[in-house]
Amino acid sequence: MGVQHIDLVPPLVEAGKFQDLVQSGHTILASLSPRNNSLAVNVAPLELSSLKPSDVEQDEAVYFATHVDIPSSERRLFIADTLVVFSMFKNMLKSAKERDPSWLQTRDGLEVIRKFGVDYVNFIKECWIHANLCLVRNLYNSAQNIIAVSIRVFSLFVVLFVPEPGYEDAPVGEELMEWLNIHFIEPSTEEGDQLSSLESPWEDDNFWPYLTRSILRGLSKASLFFLNTLLQHPSEDLQDLVKTLIPVVESQPRLPQFSAERDFAYASRKWKDKVKALRVEMDRIPEGSRFDDFYDWWEALSDIVSILEGRGEVVQRVCEELGADWKEVCAAWGIFVDSRLRRQDLPDVVADVLETLPPDPTNLEEMIHSSLFAGHPEEALKYASDLDLWLSAHLADIMVPLGLLDPESDSESGLSKRDEHVLAYAEYLHSDATLWRITIVYLYTCGTIGEEQGDQVLMRMPLRLSTATADTDSGDQRLDAVDETMKEISSICREYSRELVRRTVCRIASSTLKRSKKYGLAMSHSISAEDWPGLGRIIDAVLDEYIQNGPVIFASHASTIAPLMEQVHANTKTEAIFAHRLMFAVKYSQIHKMRLEQDYSTAASDLVLLLRDEIAPKSWWAILLCDSVEYLQYAPKTLLSPGDAIELLRKLEEICMRSSQGSGEDYLPVLVRTMKGGGGEKEALERLKTVRLAIARYIARCTTTLGGMRHFG
CATH class of the missing domain: 1.20.58 (Methane Monooxygenase Hydroxylase; Chain G, domain 1)
Structure with a gap:
């Protein structure tokens, strides 16, 4: 997702006055932090080399800015929870590739992939529940909305592209309608409660739209409840029609009720005959008896029967009149118009519907939905990346084993489509230094380029020992934290076979610890890195303690490296000169210790x-x-x-x-x-x-x- 500009508040330069700044001999500089995605922005002279020290302005403001919003606490929870699924999914793919790459295309393989897709949905739901609790506590932020979108999109993706094994060629209408009813609730519960409280609900302007929408959405309980209220309607003609309509609505065949599709098809044909009979009965009603004092009930009922008959043009017109969008038309199409609509046939229906009911191009979620409905997963990824990098990364990741994305790398960028989206998400994570562990996991799944970026993240981990002292609680805690960080880094490097990186990080840690006079820990990291020149510098630093601070302090520091002498001598790769030097430092410190003990x-x-x-x-x-x-x-x-x-x-x-x-x-x-x-x-x-x-x-x-x-x- 490209960044056009970053707004600084207050601005370093007023809008339209940058040329004035240049004419004054200045410009704006920005330096990218290697630790995260933050920038240090400041006004600086154009020609630094020609300046005299007295010309340098000392009080210039320095802004620290970032081109992405650092994840909130709720967002970090979401990121951490969904990492669990991502990691397990990658381990599964790795295992499958080593065992039999073709296994992923088998029924068992697709069933496992579907399980992970469902896991994503469930984990996202849990995070959404947590975000709602935060809303109650007035801790709401935009993370909640993004999570809700992710639930809707991922759920739709699972419905359309990861069906249950054996149901890939089954009708899709029921699943689409279920998805629509879960995530886009219409008609509202409040409307139903308000109408049900009325003695004569048909007198309300919302009654027939509510009833029609309920039937369109397949909400049989609500539909039957309000149809039964019409048995009290003053028109006997309407009462008679409703008595016939109620069992028709009640007996509508639904695919999940049948073990075989042919049985469902047979029941649907028989049911349609009942609907046709109802239409004949309706047409016999005299035109003068087709309305009451409040509504043209015959026309409203005719629309309902037309929907049940499966008249596509009526379904689309009614949806438009009710304020429904193209999604509802497509879902209803698979229930009423073509109850045997397959996933592979859905794009043709979508194309026709979108001609008259196009999605809102300013609504990224709408564009993602329409792309998925139309069978264009790569296009959906483009819109998803503009909406939320988490969404595009995880969709792309699961699309590859399903054969929905080309796994090959681009000849120019060296990245596959999947890696492009995952790397973009990892860069977003890198904006928060506390998420470095998670950032690494994503980077190391993106080939050579991702591995190189992951290496840089590990090698730039700040250890922050400048204020640590061994004789204070805070110093001990800081050292413990560094030790834990180094263990984590070493573990990660071993897991991803990054031995050179591990040694480099050990050298960096050793150098940092040496500057903080933690000589024992510094030496242990030098040994781990097999950095013998670094080991020599530590020994020299310990000996230098004698020169600078005398024998007592020297002996104290040397005692921290003494336990490592045996390890150094046992290592066959240790260069003799450094082992010899270490022996001298330890033995010389022991002489001073014995002297202090009067031996x-x-x-x-x-x-x-x-x-x-x-x-x-x-x-x-x-x-x-x-x-x-x-x-x-x-x-x-x-x-x-x-x-x-x-x-x-x-x-x-x-x-x-x-x-x-x-x-x-x-x-x-x-x-x-x-x-x-x-x-x-x-x-x-x-x-x-x-x-x-x-x-x-x-x-x-x-x-x-x-x-x-x-x-x-």
Whole structure:
């Protein structure tokens, strides 16, 4: 459904003054949101590149608009409820295609399709009842009217194109009249109540029109009630005719009463003989006795008998006089004029009727009905899409397996007719970001184009972690919501075999969580995405916590990634460098944890182990050496062996020697960043002199304690 314009209130530019805006060096810009169908609209300079900062207007209004109405709460309920039928229908079609595509054209297959069509009608009715309850609570909106239209259209579609198996070639008049009586009630109940309260109802101007309409609609109870009132009419001639008419109306054969159509046809012929006899009896009434003081009852009764006789021109004329439309003429035609009217013959009748009683071209529902009656389903879809995208999408979806729509894709657009309508509906759903789950279901049924659009919806799901903190209830709830969203997305991706999308979304989630310092969750998503560079960035961010905030906060954050170390090492696809880096971050954080718990001996030996086994990156050697000073100076107990001290000295010598050779950037950047007073490599090397002094003193102490340097061998 094309959108010609969007009205902004108040307008950015008054009508007819856009050229004045252009002459002032400005224009209107609009940016489409990737999250939904909303637009950001604002006035902007024509030549952005030539502007100076001082020329940019800071207080321009920005409008957020959309070209569709965002679904109301009642509409969302309707959308969600009918999705159930849509999903089940697609699963059935998928299963049938895998098993035997030709099965859908069998009696059993058509019966299943009909069941889904009826399910749509029933679900829509439930939503309509809910909408009416909202009306009582003064919550009415246009959704109720759309739902009512959908009931009428879908019900008609089922009647005309999805009949009960075995009844495809059966007469259709009874079903059309039933549909008409359910959805377009005439004559009204109020009229009947008013007439029935009168002592002599035939004196009322509405009596004969009401009686005629009741008979035309096949409402036997109302018809018989008011025919019986005529037994009290002052005209004995009329009374005699009515005594004959009552059993005729009462005994009219109806198709559902018969098990075989030939029995129905035979009973109809016999019944028509009774009607003919009644006509003969009517013609014997003298012309002077054919009216009373209020009405020409003979003419009115003659119209009724003509309808029963099946005179098409009278049926059409009476419908016009009663204010009925073409639908009532067509339904009555299948009851009185041609009681054996087939679905395939209905378009010919419709064509003749529409010549004198055309549908209202401004009424989209009327145009849908007339297209369906005339056997033009594709034309009905066109009008349905202008009326309601839900209606056109679901009609198109069920038309394809019935063979009513060409399933092949257009060579230019790459879309079939069905996919065009379903994609249009999915775009409408995309206007409400809360309906993303439902939007996805529809998109992924529309071939490659729909899948690509569905991928974009999933990859643009906002996680909104900017204000979440792990130590607050709101933060925990937000994280829980993100976790649930990610589970849903992963489930959807697996269901539709969108593995690349799943990994992309995991990478996005990981990056978002990392920025919010949820390192454990971020790492789990990186592992799931097999995003090893992303894993490395998370580890670097955790290590950076040491540099920025010190060992306590660093240890706290590192504890959230520690449980994942085994999973990383077990994954054969993990790149070794990242697994090695993770091991260092976790073990180094454990050293600080042990230090805080005053387990200095274990902390000291593990620190040396990180250096000896070269688990620690070279850029962190200087930091570990500085940490070792505390353990070297620990008294009176010695925490390190002489060999440990020698290992520390070796690492220190390598740092100093390589730095003097111009490789300081490989060994000193982390230490430089931790120096609060600032400085560079020179100042970092000066600081390492304290480490050298601590090692020298420790060796001296060990020499004195152990009785000689031989213990260092």
